[in-house]
Amino acid sequence: MSQSLLLKKTDFSIFFQTLKSLGKFFAPVRVSEQSFSFKEIETEAQIAWEALRTILPPKKFFYPPSETLVEYSGNEIREVKPEMNFQVLFGVHPCDLAGLGIMDTIFEAGPADTHYLQRRKESLIIGLSCMPDKYCFCKSMGTSCATKGYDIFLTDLGDAFFVQVETPRGIESLENCRQIFTSVSETDKDNYKDYWERRDKAFTNGFEPDNLRATMDMEWNNEIWDELGKRCLSCGNCTPVCPTCYCFDLVDIASLNGDSGSRVREWDSCQFVGFAQVAGDYNFRPTPVDRLKFWYRHKLHGFDDPYGFKTCVGCGRCTVSCPAGIDDLVDVVKKLQGQRESRNDSSEAGGENESQIK
Amino acid sequence: MRKDATPLPCIAVESLTGCAGELLVILENLDKLLPFVRVSSFPFAQSKNDDGPVDIAFVEGSVSQPHDLEKLRNIRAKSRWLVAVGNCAVWGCVQGGACAKCKVTDMLEAVYGKSSEIQVLEAKPLDAYVPVDVKLSGCPINTTQFLSVTASILKDHLPYITHKPVCLECKLRENACILIEKNLPCLGPVTAAGCGALCPSMGAACYGCWGPCQSPQMDAMATILTEKGYDAMEVINRLKTFGAPDHLFERMSSETGREA
Amino acid sequence: MSESERRIIEIPEISRVEGHSAVTIDIEDGVVTNVKLDVFEGTRFFEQIVVGHKYDELPHITSRVCAICSTGHVLAAIFAVERLFGFEPDRKEMMLRELMHLGMIIESHATHVCALALPDFLKTPDLMDFASEHKTEFLIWTNLRNLGAKVQTLLGGRPFHPVNLHVGGVSKIPAADDLQTLKQDLLSSKQQSLDLAEKVLSFEPPVKRLTVPTFLCLTPSNDEYGYFGNTIKSSEGWEKSIEEYKEYLQEEVVSYSHAKRSTLNGKPLMVGSMARLSLFGSRLKGEAKNIYDGSPLARGDSNTIWNNAAQAIEIVQAIERAIRLIDEIVSHGEEKKSPVKVASGKATGAVECPRGTLYHHYELDDRGKILRADMITPSAQNTARIELDIKEVVSQSKSFDEQMTAHLETLVRAYDPCNTCATHMVSVKNKSRNGG
Amino acid sequence: MNHKLNEQTTPFMPTRGVIRSIIPMAADNMLFQITVNGSGLPNCLPGQFVQLWVPGVGESPISVCSGHVGSTLELMVRKVGRVTSALFQMQEGDWVGLRGPYGHGFPMNSLEGKDICLIAGGLGVAPIRSVWQYILDHREKYGRVVLIYGMRHSVDLLFRQEFALLHRRRDMDVFIAAEELLGPALPPVSVQLGRVTDMINLADLEGNFEVAVCGPPVMYKYVVAELKKKNIPESKIWLSLERHMKCGIGKCGHCFIGGALTCQAGPVFNLTDLRLLPEVIECA
């Protein structure tokens, strides 16, 4: 059961200091005119409150882009354990929390990825409410309200935060600044409900989610895949930015002495041509169309087996990160659903492109 | 595993026509290599060079004159592993790119006159003439990649060299995409990784110095850049600067009727 | 003429220089009649390569002329284009560029002096012998070369072929912390640069020069000893704008070499460290000044071999200047970058590369596309003088033996000739191209 | 905080194995016998695979190719690229890394009491060998056994010694086909001119047959079509699929077929299950 509390924004500094004393503190910071990134911060002023989506999702904290798993030297093989320091991850929005939930399921499934789980365990996650922009469609994916994956969740009520503490670790982390939290009043509760109602209405992007799985299956041979495939650069930008893309490559790095080396795992992308190639130069997905279609299906239809859930959380990252301006999942779904007029007035994808780059 | 009594493997570091960049990189890493190899030939760095057989020959530069070709054939004949290092040796680099747009013999004639004895060849990568065992591109090659590739070859193993696009490394470094945000003509999507997405990490457009990635989507790249306002010919010029071979543009030219 | 009276001596390939070159000496009746420095590096036609490309692509294409002085080629191109556009880089930008350039000076000079030239004096033609028998020198080299590489990597992204220098300004300003770390590195390497200069000055030159060359170098645009400027100064006393380079430098094609040669109306000239010191040595400060003042160079001894010493002194200067520059850069606030306005026209840009003055000249159309390009490298300017030097040395000597060959190689090497540069500058004048 | 996880080992940690012997089988094909102590490997089932690691080079998924794994694992490897070439340079006594066994193999338990037809194409004979060896070890539990093996050239025939013996067995029909017959070889094995599909045609598959297939991707379509002609229902066809596999434990994503992971749901699939997945309609 969660515990509800109220935190005045004027007291946030104390909260911040307390959390910071627990370990490394990460929050979204601005890195360019349009982009944000979760970075370690020193002062409260560095937090980019306006950040909706960071370039890379929080998965990078538990599943780093590149990680040495095993080393060998002579006859000896040794596991390289993750270097763990307690970390606080602040400002994670509902879509990303849902994303973490999916990552958890995959990495927990046997045989479990111990490094991921360990990093996950050594982290305190503070969720934060958000108002959607024109790319957000978590509502359509059913991930717009966080249900798990966080220790504490903050809802922004103007001059105060409505604080939901979800886990024992969350409670523990507040111990040293318990005095700044008050219990919630009826008005606070009303404001809270108000906020989420307003938010629910704020979505301008999205689609009718019913039958999504069926649509993806039925439209496997729809010609729009070919159109998209022609524009696709196979650059793979859409996958690392996805909160639930977890594919990787494992490579050996040998040392000059010939006697030692390491095995490194690095994020990979199903959009690359060699991804599904096997011996005899047989490639199961030789063209950009094949790969793009596969990826869309994996996101919107999801696993056939063994998990059976969709893996898109509606964060809009792939849409804003596609240099070709084609990765508009919402638009694709609408087209597949037959709403061909939707955003297609400017006929050529160039118009689409422009609207995204703006 | 190498027994102590066996002699160190021999390497040769040779150059054809290029900027000497790979020679510099190898020279600068020589202290790391020296415990494990004997340098039997490295004319850029030492005067005492022998011509005997070597285990590994690192060859920089493109084949741009008959003298280069003769030298390359000799190197091929004397080495177990022929490693093409640098964009020049792997793709032909800027001089290769230029040969795609004007004839080298015209240039020669214009400079030295019709009767010139100087001989030139259209700049080509090594594998246009001899079998190449390993191709390590880069302009210049990346030190980390060079060392791990050398480590593999020293064990007589085929090295791992990534051919994924620069965008991957760019995203792993969490850069804001400058093709999207600054509308600069970043060639990361069609360029092979290896540099660690150096240019985008410094806020500049990748200009393709590593040469093409595996199966680059040149036509999609051209479409996207022309939509951003770069004229078609300029785009092709950019894409071909660092030696991307013509056959990668076949679809583009057949579909648009453009001269690629 | 009988066979015995005519001798042709060949040095088939000069090692430990950048690129490929050979020397042929023709001796008739004991008199040297002809010396040919044949640069047989393959030609790359850079002036053609750039035609048809946009101005913003110039830096990264011209960079490929030569790895060692890539920063010089990048900056010369940028200076030319910015002059053409009427663009004035701000003070901070110029400081960053200068710091970057000094990095190249340090790296290039260190590699030349230690790894290419020193082995002659230390008698270690084999690299491994050099590394194992002369650990101190080997370490000075690796350390100074790393230092130069560090400067260039911080500012340009990698040790050469920088990716951060553009027409209109850098794409990323290095962080103040990183600059401070760099400053510490510079400070701690200074002593090594002094040791190196002393060492080089202690060598006995194996050959002599009979005539004093005509020196040419850029007049630094500020009061410092430096590498950027818009006018050229001659030891003959005149000073001209670089835009007039075609009037004072004559380029010719020689049948036996892939490199063009430049002369002052047919007379040889010398550019590079020695030229710079002889014309602007008085501007040196600090330790660099002290060493210079006590050196044969300050006394007007222009023996070619001292060019190695001149380079060593320039390393000291570069380190000292870089330290001061970093302080200035760090204390200098952000300036608002002015945008680049593309214009058509022609302009010249020049920098003092490690080996001497490098000229780039471009003609652009109104969209910023290159119509014509011309590049004159230091090595092309030194070639005639190298041939003259060889002639002088061989004429003085009674016999020609292996020892002499070695000395001649040492002599050629002292110029630090960059054959890749030299050959890449072949311009096609009277032919219009479809570049694009 | 919970520190137990820290004591657990990553599933990417290989076990050391020592190459006991290397037996050439055909050009670029060698059988590696690898000794492993104290790992989970003895529990290998037919059709499962291991991740074989050549230190400094990389890992490759390789099928277990013997019916019973004691302390010695048999792996039949074809030299195709980096890892496999490096493996071919190793010598007896060198060590390699192993992880596994992974995946679902052939359902040997539920196949009990049935007639079994085994179809192997090329290197696909490796996992199929584990099936026939298993069956021969438990011969009484299975009905008729038909073994079909096809290859391009007869010189590529693997396990020649073993086939010479299998030919002589009464309790098993063996059909071997090559598209091209090249020279006699010892020991003699009777090889017919043709393809696996021709052999399916020749074989008498009347009865309660379940079919296990492994071969190159292009083979499946034709084999399945031929089996249909023989009225074998899809639910009785078991295909072992090859996909790019980096981890073997359902994490790296390379082996997805649609939304199913080959390394965990497979590599052996029942054809009816495959029919539900996109991306396998045309080819397996």
Ligand SMILES: Cc1cc2nc3c(=O)[nH]c(=O)nc-3n(C[C@H](O)[C@H](O)[C@H](O)COP(=O)(O)OP(=O)(O)OC[C@H]3O[C@@H](n4cnc5c(N)ncnc54)[C@H](O)[C@@H]3O)c2cc1C
């Ligand atoms: C379940 C399964 C069982 C297999 N059993 C055997 C066997 O018993 N004997 C045997 O010789 N081969 C077997 N293979 C194939 C074998 O794994 C590949 O040939 C091998 O991984 C190639 O590795 P390489 O480094 O030598 O090749 P590379 O140099 O890496 O590449 C050569 C080709 O192999 C493909 N490839 C590379 N890595 C893999 C990988 N991890 N998985 C699949 N394809 C890859 C590449 O895409 C390329 O087309 C099996 C594959 C699978 C999936």
Ligand code: SF4
């Ligand atoms: S969909 Fe877009 S981001 Fe993804 S690979 Fe294609 S071009 Fe790149």
Ligand code: SF4
């Ligand atoms: S900046 Fe360039 S390399 Fe980076 S993601 Fe964008 S297109 Fe790719």
Ligand code: SF4
């Ligand atoms: S980003 Fe592109 S141009 Fe820059 S170094 Fe890498 S490959 Fe070369």
